[in-house]
Amino acid sequence: MDSSQSNQDPAPVWYVGHHHSRRSSPFSDASLDAARRVDYDMLTIPITTPAFQAKVAGMIADYLDLQEQGASADELPVPIVPALTPADTELAPLECITQYIAVTSSWIDLASADPVIANVSRQVFSLEVAYAAFCGVQNIMIPGPAVEGRVLTSRLAQYARCILEALRSGPYMQFHILLPMTPSPIFAQTPGLNLSQFAKLPNHADAEDYVSSSDAWSTWETWNLIRTVCSYNTRLSVALGLPKQLPSPAIQSRWFSEPLRLLLIHETSFITNKHSQPVLHKGYRHLLTRYMRLKTAPWILLWDVGPVQKDPSADDPTSTSQTWPLPSDLAKPKSVRLDPNPHLSYMRYLQRNQPPLPALLRFGAGYQDYLQAPLQPLADNLESITYEVFEKDPVKYDWYERAVHAALTDWAKLRKPTSSLTRPGAVVIAVVGAGRGPLVTRALLAAEATGVPVEMWAVEKNPNAYVHLQRRNADTWSSSVTVIKSDMRSWRGPLSPDGKLGKVDILISELLGSFADNELSPECLDGVQHVLAPAGISIPASYTAHLTPLATPRIYADILGKGRDDATAFEVPYVVMLHAYDFLSVPAADDTDRFLQPDVQTAWKFEHPVPRDVIKQAALRRGGSAAGGGGGVSGGDGANEHNARFAALRFAARERGVCHGLGGYFETVLYGDVELSTNPVTMEGKSADMISWFPIFFPVKTPITFPDNSELLVSIWRHTDDRKVWYEWMIETFTKVGGRMVKINTSELHSSIKNGCLM
Amino acid sequence: MDSSQSNQDPAPVWYVGHHHSRRSSPFSDASLDAARRVDYDMLTIPITTPAFQAKVAGMIADYLDLQEQGASADELPVPIVPALTPADTELAPLECITQYIAVTSSWIDLASADPVIANVSRQVFSLEVAYAAFCGVQNIMIPGPAVEGRVLTSRLAQYARCILEALRSGPYMQFHILLPMTPSPIFAQTPGLNLSQFAKLPNHADAEDYVSSSDAWSTWETWNLIRTVCSYNTRLSVALGLPKQLPSPAIQSRWFSEPLRLLLIHETSFITNKHSQPVLHKGYRHLLTRYMRLKTAPWILLWDVGPVQKDPSADDPTSTSQTWPLPSDLAKPKSVRLDPNPHLSYMRYLQRNQPPLPALLRFGAGYQDYLQAPLQPLADNLESITYEVFEKDPVKYDWYERAVHAALTDWAKLRKPTSSLTRPGAVVIAVVGAGRGPLVTRALLAAEATGVPVEMWAVEKNPNAYVHLQRRNADTWSSSVTVIKSDMRSWRGPLSPDGKLGKVDILISELLGSFADNELSPECLDGVQHVLAPAGISIPASYTAHLTPLATPRIYADILGKGRDDATAFEVPYVVMLHAYDFLSVPAADDTDRFLQPDVQTAWKFEHPVPRDVIKQAALRRGGSAAGGGGGVSGGDGANEHNARFAALRFAARERGVCHGLGGYFETVLYGDVELSTNPVTMEGKSADMISWFPIFFPVKTPITFPDNSELLVSIWRHTDDRKVWYEWMIETFTKVGGRMVKINTSELHSSIKNGCLM
Structure with a gap:
């Protein structure tokens, strides 16, 4: 060499x-x-x-x-x-x-x-x-x-x-x-x-x-x-x-x-x-x-x-x-x-x-097309090294800091009342799921930069991370943070030294998975929303899940291999650094012969805080007292049904191909115009070089062949019962014959119910 | 009522x-x-x-x-x-x-x-x-x-x-x-x-x-x-x-x-x-x-x-x-x-x-769409009741009798030399795989009717049926038949009382399965062909296997159920009285609105006797001494490779549908114009009301949807090695878009190698 x-x-x-x-x-x-x-x-x-x-x-x-x-x-x-x-x-x-x-x-x-x-x-x-x-x-x-x-x-x-x-x-x-x-x-x-x-x-x-x-x-x-x-x-x-x-x-x-x-x-x-x-x-x-x-x-x-x-x-x-x-x-x-x-x-x-x-290929070397089960941070306690990998992201935490900075600036400008019981005029910030504390650091930096006084709370359920947070508080944050060991859903809210229960003005979390909601951010934030003041805001404010059909022969071969021992191999989404793949839905080429952006569509959206009436109804349903037959549509009491979603998306495929599954991405509005994106169409503009998330991949059991000028109709569900959240997906294909779209294929309905994400 | x-x-x-x-x-x-x-x-x-x-x-x-x-x-x-x-x-x-x-x-x-x-x-x-x-x-x-x-x-x-x-x-x-x-x-x-x-x-x-x-x-x-x-x-x-x-x-x-x-x-x-x-x-x-x-x-x-x-x-x-x-x-x-x-x-x-x-529905009551594994008469010994069911056929044995009658008549007319060592001028007939003797009876009746003298041999490997044959010889056939207990492939031929080995003039067998060759008739008749005189004839003289694509939702559901316990459920053909099914390839309707005949195509043909050079080459290959690398193409020494077959058949499907597999049938020329058929297009004309055979069914694992004006390309193989015979099949679909046939789907390649028919 x-x-x-x-x-x-x-x-x-x-x-x-x-x-x-x-x-x-x-x-x-x-x-x-x-x-x-x-x-x-x-x-x-x-x-x-x-x-x-x-x-x-x-x-x-x-x-x-x-x-x-x-x-x-x-x-x-x-x-x-x-x-x-x-x-x-x-x-x-x-x-x-x-x-x-x-x-x-x-x-x-x-x-x-x-x-x-x-x-x-x-x-x-x-x-x-x-x-x-x-x-x-x-x-x-x-x-x-x-x-x-x-x-x-x-x-x-x-x-x-x-x-x-x-x-x-x-x-x-x-x-x-x-x-x-x-x-x-x-x-x-x-x-x-x-x-x-x-x-x-x-x-x-x-x-x-x-x-x-x-x-x-x-x-x-x-x-x-x-x-x-x-x-x-x-x-x-x-x-x-x-x-x-x-x-x-x-x-x-x-x-x-x-x-x-x-x-x-x-x-x-x-x-x-x-x-x-x-x-x-x-x-x-x-x-x-x-x-x-x-x-x-x-x-x-x-x-x-x-x-x-x-x-x-x-x-x-x-x-x-x-x-x-x-x-x-x-x-x-x-x-x-x-x-x-x-x-x-x-x-x-x-x-x-x-x-x-490029940065992502350097960072992800060795991870190309390597299939991982999505994290279950709610059910499992993460290890320090996992946090550390995420904290290395050159973009994500900067953007969080920008978002907190903008939120505090607006708060001050709008002269919104604050909730602090201990420090009148201070904006109460809570980082829920604080992990090893990177967002606490960033929020404190933003507060310092804006000059807006804050009262800082950090809530974390992982007992191991909790030790680390307390040490950082003493060492780095000048003991300015109140660290709480609790699942955020059980936290009653800021408690003043005289025993009064306060509210939170800005609730900061980083609960998003590769497909936005797949690590149960909606369920967690619902569970902690009761601590939020009426005028309070959530960072992130909203997030969307995005999909596009892909050809991934290498990944398909890999899942086929797994399938020999595991009947559910095709019934679960994978987190994977997509590498040897091809976008199947790409708009018509112009005459420049460029490589064009794929059609990546939005499946659904979640916004926080959730309207109070919706939360109220959910509480009413818990235990089966409100709904008829005691039932949620997908089983259980239906208390989480407002977090169920369905999308039917139609993708045009100009050139023939074979579909092995769906690539999944997310976008999130942290605050105002501060956004993160893993969507290949928008990530360059919104959060270039962000490395924290690989895409998600929803496989199909039998690859779906289709000719030129076809349409792929994707149906995808986010289902929920009392205990877990899972996805279901299927793909139907149509092609244009004599000016009319005719059905040419239907995949099976795939369901991750057996590997659902536990609430 | x-x-x-x-x-x-x-x-x-x-x-x-x-x-x-x-x-x-x-x-x-x-x-x-x-x-x-x-x-x-x-x-x-x-x-x-x-x-x-x-x-x-x-x-x-x-x-x-x-x-x-x-x-x-x-x-x-x-x-x-x-x-x-x-x-x-x-x-x-x-x-x-x-x-x-x-x-x-x-x-x-x-x-x-x-x-x-x-x-x-x-x-x-x-x-x-x-x-x-x-x-x-x-x-x-x-x-x-x-x-x-x-x-x-x-x-x-x-x-x-x-x-x-x-x-x-x-x-x-x-x-x-x-x-x-x-x-x-x-x-x-x-x-x-x-x-x-x-x-x-x-x-x-x-x-x-x-x-x-x-x-x-x-x-x-x-x-x-x-x-x-x-x-x-x-x-x-x-x-x-x-x-x-x-x-x-x-x-x-x-x-x-x-x-x-x-x-x-x-x-x-x-x-x-x-x-x-x-x-x-x-x-x-x-x-x-x-x-x-x-x-x-x-x-x-x-x-x-x-x-x-x-x-x-x-x-x-x-x-x-x-x-x-x-x-x-x-x-x-x-x-x-x-x-x-x-x-x-x-x-x-x-x-x-x-x-x-209709007769077939009366006879088959209860058997509609009931899946059976094909018989393996070569590997297993049949029971009397199985023979008895087959012997009840109102057509099959009459047609065999007609065939023997015609063959003996021709033999006499052409003044062909006969092979009899013991009864000069008598035509030597051997029924190989005689079972309980129905063909012996019919051949004797035909001989009597034509007045042609015959020397009759009955060869049977099943020791239980052999007892029965000897009893019938004494009781019914006036001991005119020589009954031999042997696998036909090991039988050396008619032995005269003075120890001379003779030849057979007419070799009669009933070894056909639902797909003609699927019970190894070609291999058995190859193995006994050495006893046949140079001018000798085989009844049947030839047989062909036929196919047509079908929709069979009921059968598909049934195999899907079997598939839960048996990974090879879709990798084996079934003998089944097809009932709730639909033909997918039917020619264009005329204006009479009639129910039309399906397109049933011939996959391949076997003829007997096999040319001597072909048999000679097969013998040479046995043990691996002739072919390069010692090998048959599908494994083994290649001695049976002349009985391998392949067909690529193109079926036009006018109306949209979903294909669950292939219906298989056979036709055979017993002798001259005496034919049997289970092919739905020709059975009425050739052997109406014959009930001995249900069709065979080759399933596909994933049903194949296709739109109007499609073509189904069926590839089917009869493979063989030294020990067994098996089938492989797959279906590709095309549809007409803008005047051109474009590919829309490919099934898996299905193979019955794990359930092959043992030679």
Whole structure:
């Protein structure tokens, strides 16, 4: 790695290898060493040789001869591919094998509609996979099901089933399916022989049965089918072929969400700069920067680049051999040497010159797509380290301080009466759920800055945090704070030394979860509202929960894994730093080809304080005396029913996709115009660089496929009974046919009732 | 029941009740007795009274008044419906309650987009369901989510969620959702007050959000959503309102497949015959005949028929009371009496005059939709009773006899050489898998009829059946048969007394399963083929497996139940007498409005004898010496791979629907033009009234919804390794958008590998 880079964090290492379409250097420790000397990290190697290819082609030709001589296809057994001989493969279980990516034959056609061609192709493929597994290959690359750029829709499942079989027969290998981002002429090239040329297509293979190669999304759709058949196997990933012309931002974003493990950059993608050196254009460089920030950065394969010599040892006259020339004069300074491997040098240059990571990616390193159960601070007592992580947020507490500052300023300006019994004229502030006291500090700072006298209370139920608060009061707050050990819902309010019960003017809390209300802020604040003076205010004043549908294949695979042991894996929302995902509802692109903001909609809102009549009614219902049948609608006495919510949200999806669930965010108005937001559309403007909250994710059990111009109708509930709060969600899809929206799918109703948040 | 009916089986009893839209007779044992005296079996009863309705309406009006006086909606608590008083309900836990169907209020709107109306509606609904459950109601009818014939698509989920809640709070009740077959003006009537008239619709309730009431399929779509949200709960069923004009055969068939438990026939559906009596037109009568043959016949509710008197006791001037007049002169003979309840009498007349049941329904009574694991006759030894059931088939053995007759006739005509070592000129027949010998008997009869001399062998592996065969040989076949105890695959062939091994000329077997090859007929016949003479023939000569996509909600619910204990419940095909199902791929209707034949496609074919080269290659592969990597494609040595199959079938679905799986059938050519078929399209022509086989059913785990003009692409495999045979299947759906087929869904890949058929 180059140590000359400017930013502090070490630049991440890129793994760059070399791939040749036809043949590469011979398989040997020496070949690999030669490649590594010029700084390649890995090589690809075809599993079988041209000699093997010729043998199989000969078998098929013989078979077809017999047919032409009049033998009926029914009477002829399918040709059997015999076991490999040393002439058929260069591969061997050498130590260097871990640095090689084995490549299965591209001249077979697993998706053939001709049963004989399909059968022989399967035999070749099985042989190759089994032999690669025997040799200890760790990574195997498999050409996608494209035959001259076209493939029968009705045979994609047949191809996918072969991959599933391969996953079983090579249980320790990672399988990379080579697919172009978008159909591309490079991939349509079928150099030399191709078994599909022998195929006899059945009558039913009509034009409608072909995947249109002109459709930019067709290779993604193919991938979606393969991984669906293979049940999102985590050993299955994409070797993505980047085309010369990059496709739309929407397609780039979609592939970003998929398990990319290899990126292939073909020689034709490079352009020449004024120094006659191969470089990549700006869009390409941005794409690489984005893709290389994936949690597991893909490996890059330079494809058919560099000097190629005809291989004199090969029988096949088109066969070539790769050599790895070293700079001719190692003694000269690097800058004046002639670079014999300029494409690779350019990739290393890009690697060294990556822009620094954004704050959130630096802060969240390692947490990308890692699923966490939401906190239950009401039921559990948090540990100090958890508080400490939150307190590190560079934005959140500053904004709280601004909010308190604004509230005190307004209070003074409006000459509102205060509630203090002990210090007439002082505004009574209570921080409820004070934790280790960061909001107390900030409120005191705001009071000092505004010059408004305050009487400060801190209420905390966690006995461990309570110790810490008392110590801070003595050490830092000059004992100016009254610290109370209590669940805020049981606190009767400020008690003066002469035993009189007072009220609170400003109630400050930080009870919000990733989806605003999911850590029961509404229930807690309802429970403490009786201490608030009639003119009192709550910070936060209100909060809203927001949603948008997402494609998250990586997270889906992860939950599917959890689901093997846990029937409720899909019935619970997760807190997760969303990373490898794609927004599915994005407004129509303008002509600038920019990456556009998604449609993130508001599900519901909570405001504090709650109107007195509502609180009164809730109290009346407690115990079942008010409502008919004694009942809340979702069970219980209904005392908390004013905190139930429902939303029906309609999202337009312009491009086809597959929905794995809903991303959830929140916004909150602390006071006035001081707001916090994790909503990707507004967070930059409202609270950029805030790191305290990851989004929430509501999964769906069965991924929901939909075509272009669809609508996703999301129904989501916040349910409550006497003891807990839970969510339910479902998604229905519609698509426009003949000007009318028609129903195309309905998910199950998902419910977190078994993992509800306890009140 | 009338004993004068002509057919032998007693006509099934119809349960007929009475339903009144507004009010019925008072709830009491006496009312019920009166209704039963005129031959009604049950009555409906509203759970709450008009007084209750007025009370709730008053609450809402008060609430709206407060709003109009300037109170903000946010500040007003939602009105709470108080507990029921005796004035609010007539219902009580009397003994007669089991004969009553309780009806929830139709004046509420559970699907309202106005949160206050929705909330109050939910309160009323919860109260009613809870009180009905308390009273011991067994059947509860709930008006569907239609408000003046229109309902917000985006709020159907909200309605459905209320039903789910009700299923939980009334765990011993059966819930009937009242829906018209197709949107109908009768259901759009909202007599008197309706809460929805108070609703304030939010801005987003635009025109596109409404279910079009002109779409004939919209009520079925609504039902499909409700039961999906309720996870196909078996306590949830349809109370189907039959409209005056019956909809298309396609819609009639679809509802037939749904859990119909109540059929409502409105007074306006009756026409008057020349005797001025109310009758139903022919299409209606056919529909009733069809629906009343459901395994659990629905109950019929006559709706708003008969004399209705204004109820003098009710406050509501529109309220009415039903009385049940008895014939005025009971002494006169029935024929000349004036019938005061002519609609009911007509239903009883229809009941007595139902056409006799078809043979298959008589034979299969009780087996409708009952899921059975396919037989494994190769792995298990069948019991005598199983053989006996099969031997009762009125068609199958006759057809075998015809086939043997034709084969022997041809044999003699063609002067083919025979293989007999002991009786020169005799045709050697072997019945392999002879069971209790029915085919031996038939072959002997055919030989006698043709006059062709035969040498008869019977081979059977089941030691118990072997005893039986020997006894029959002595008793019935004059010891003319040589009975061999052997698995056919180990039988070396006919052995002459002098120790010479002969060959078989005609090999007869009955190894077919519901999907042709699913009981391993191909593998068994391969294994015995070595005994066949070069010119020998196999009866059957060939067989084919057939498929068509189906809607089977009842079966789906059943497998879902099994799935709670068995993870492979959806990964295995079932043998089942398909009953409450609907064909999803039916060609376009002509103008005759007939019920049309489905599109049933051929998946694959097996022919016997298998070409010698194919058998030879298989033998060569056994043990792994021939194929590369030693391997069959699906594992094992590949010796049985010539019996693997794959099919990709494309089915057009004209009308929208939901697919729960694939119906499987077979056809076989026994010999020449003698064929058997269970394919619903051809069975009438090829082997009408054959009862030996029920269809097979391949389920899908997640039902697949699709819109009109879709295509279902079915991929199905017959896989094999050295030890077993199994199937895999998946379904992809496409729909036509802008002239192009676009992908809309992909099922999982289902596999019976864990329950494969052992070889």
